[in-house]
Amino acid sequence: GAGVSQTPSNKVTEKGKYVELRCDPISGHTALYWYRQSLGQGPEFLIYFQGTGAADDSGLPNDRFFAVRPEGSVSTLKIQRTERGDSAVYLCASSQAGVAGFGGELFFGEGSRLTVL
Amino acid sequence: AQKITQTQPGMFVQEKEAVTLDCTYDTSDQSYGLFWYKQPSSGEMIFLIYQGSYDEQNATEGRYSLNFQKARKSANLVISASQLGDSAMYFCAMREWRYGGATNKLIFGTGTLLAVQP
Numbered sequence: 001g002a003g004v005s006q007t008p009s010n011k012v013t014e015k016g017k018y019v020e021l022r023c024d025p026i027s028g029h030t031a032l033y034w035y036r037q038s039l040g041q042g043p044e045f046l047i048y049f050q051g052t053g054a055a056d057d058s059g060l061p062n063d064r065f066f067a068v069r070p071e072g073s074v075s076t077l078k079i080q081r082t083e084r085g086d087s088a089v090y091l092c093a094s095s096q097a098g099v100a101g102f103g104g105e106l107f108f109g110e111g112s113r114l115t116v117l
Numbered sequence: 118a119q120k121i122t123q124t125q126p127g128m129f130v131q132e133k134e135a136v137t138l139d140c141t142y143d144t145s146d147q148s149y150g151l152f153w154y155k156q157p158s159s160g161e162m163i164f165l166i167y168q169g170s171y172d173e174q175n176a177t178e179g180r181y182s183l184n185f186q187k188a189r190k191s192a193n194l195v196i197s198a199s200q201l202g203d204s205a206m207y208f209c210a211m212r213e214w215r216y217g218g219a220t221n222k223l224i225f226g227t228g229t230l231l232a233v234q235p
Contacts, residue, residue, distance in 0.1 A: 043208075045223065
């Protein structure tokens, strides 16, 4: 597709359940980022992939959160034993270079809204 | 630690008028980058404009300009000739620098909700 695609757009789950959120970046973009946006806040960095490897996962809040990008394109953010505090919009972004370029070429998807009941 | 502050939770502006959205930042780095993003109700973040800390000229992109005052650590966004489609959340962000180089992390402010009135 032309832009960053995220699925599902909305996910409602119960506390304790496992959730997967998918991101399909712009074709050819080697760098992929996950951000989390809580209500009334700006996005917060979670993890960054360069190719297949996680170059920086320092933003993952705890070990319940994990992300993969096995073939260097699509990425999946996995959340185990979900808690109500995990409710947020999870944004994915991609860029051609490893570092968001000086022109700001970081392209975001529309996000996956996760609600944990 | 780096921080972005946006003190205006919401702003109103009449169509065709100019509006300034405030952003101040805190960093001890000499090199940094500042961004503005627009987030409409659809949720995606749309890049608007970038200012590098060493850029001598204020950045401009069409109707958007960035009023960069380095000594005051402010990077206000000016939107000229507001349009109804400008109604959205606006986020100021800074790119972190670590170990002598830019990182991939953007630190965002809490945003300003702009409403353009006809």
